[in-house]
Amino acid sequence: MSQLPANYKEIYTAQRVEKNKKLAARLERMGFHQVAGDIFAHPTQYIETDFNPVKTWIEYVNRLVGALIGVFVFGTVLFALPYWQRDRTVFWLAFASFLLTGVQGWLGSLVVSTNLLPIMVTIHMGLALLIVAMLLYAVDRSQRGAVADIEPIREISGLGGWLWVAVLLTFVQIVLGTQVREQVDLVASAAQYLNRGGWVEQLGGVFKFHRTFSAVLLLVNLYVAYRLYTTSSARLHRLATAIVGLIGGEIIAGIILTYFSFPAAAQPVHLTLATLLFGAQFLAVVAYHRATKLRRQVATTAVVA
Ligand code: HEM
Structure with missing residues (x-):
């Protein structure tokens, strides 16, 4: 200094x-x-x-x-x-x-x-x-x-589309989250980083939307995970478990931030889990498309033979 x-x-x-x-x-x-x-x-x-x-x-x-x-x-x-x-x-x-x-x-x-x-x-x-x-x-x-x-699996009606919906909703939620974060920064600096417990009341509609939207995201992900479990692929089962664990952890971290006065350690946890969730969902999209495509190739080869 x-x-x-x-x-x-x-x-x-x-x-x-x-x-x-x-x-x-x-x-x-x-x-x-x-x-x-x-x-x-x-x-x-x-x-x-x-x-x-x-x-x-x-x-x-x-x-x-x-x-x-x-x-x-x-x-x-x-x-x-x-x-x-x-x-x-x-x-x-x-x-x-x-x-x-x-x-x-x-x-x-x-x-x-x-x-x-x-x-x-x-x-x-x-x-x-x-x-x-x-x-x-x-x-x-x-x-x-x-x-x-990955092992080939039979296509499940609509699952490919739902997997994309889950990734895109998470993307939107993360973008919203960065906007909540920006509001938190403004509120915190206006309060000179004091009275952390009072920040949440000053956050606007984006925060309320972000909080409610996570319920939609949870439902979509639980549904997607359930359908992934109905496939015969062990890798897709693992990804489904990861997705459920990550979204659960993410929501808990969000609740801790909001209702326990923004503990500093919860901020990077919330951010990291969001990125991991996006990654796991994207991997599930790729793995599912790969496994169903393989299955179609196997079926075509069998017919030709
Ligand atoms: C799947 C669900 C969720 C996702 C993917 C998500 C994602 C994010 C992301 C990426 C940020 C920006 C973090 C940063 O830039 O440091 C953020 C911020 C925030 N989120 Fe969430 N979030 C979710 C659920 C929730 C829930 C359920 C709550 C509250 C009950 C919540 C409350 C907040 C708050 C208060 C911030 C600002 C945090 C800060 O100042 O560091 N989030 N969220």
Whole structure:
């Protein structure tokens, strides 16, 4: 702290505002007038933030982990090179994930420079989920024909569609969640991070919708899990169990946040479980389609033979 200049807050706020001006000008040129305007209309970017060593370290570690992820995703592209001959989609998925990871890093820097501008946090989260889905799909495609590939199963009427509904609803719920989070940040900073128990009453309609929507999500997921259990695939049974466990844990974490004064430890738990839930549901979509497709192939081969 003593190594910082006395007017460090003004200096860093000015640097952030300068970066945001460039961003807003670029967005204007690309035709995104609304977003460009929002950046300046929103109060968050002008907030002069106190230096906080713990948060600085967290952000620094986040950047290091981000860089490490970039290295791993680049490794994935290298390992996907042999698929150029076998299944080009695997290579393109890996390559696109690598490019998007770069975009994600850049977006992350904007999340910081705009001081957590709501739209930036939401886009950052949405892109993270897209990258997760692309990588999971690339891994699944690369395993096709491997010894431990999934066992073929008969198609169950409507289940493919319901699995997609579950993933998409979770995506929507996560986007809503980031908006609740943004409101919590505003309410908390207005209350100077005191009186945590009183924050929840000040949250608006998005929070109430998020809370109620989780009941819809629970019902859809219980239904999907029940139908996955009726298949003969052990892998789909495991994924169904994971989905039920994750959504249960997620709702408990949400309840703890809301009714036990936002304990700090529950925030990352709520976020992590949401991402894992999305991942497990997406894996179930991919595995189910794979298993039913295999079954159709087996049936066609039998008829031809
Ligand atoms: C399947 C159900 C749910 C999903 C997928 C979900 C997802 C999320 C996500 C991704 C966030 C953003 C977290 C962040 O950016 O740090 C969030 C925030 C939040 N959610 Fe949920 N949520 C669910 C259920 C619930 C329930 C049932 C409640 C309350 C009873 C709840 C209350 C909250 C609150 C209060 C926040 C703001 C948390 C904070 O300040 O860190 N959520 N949710």
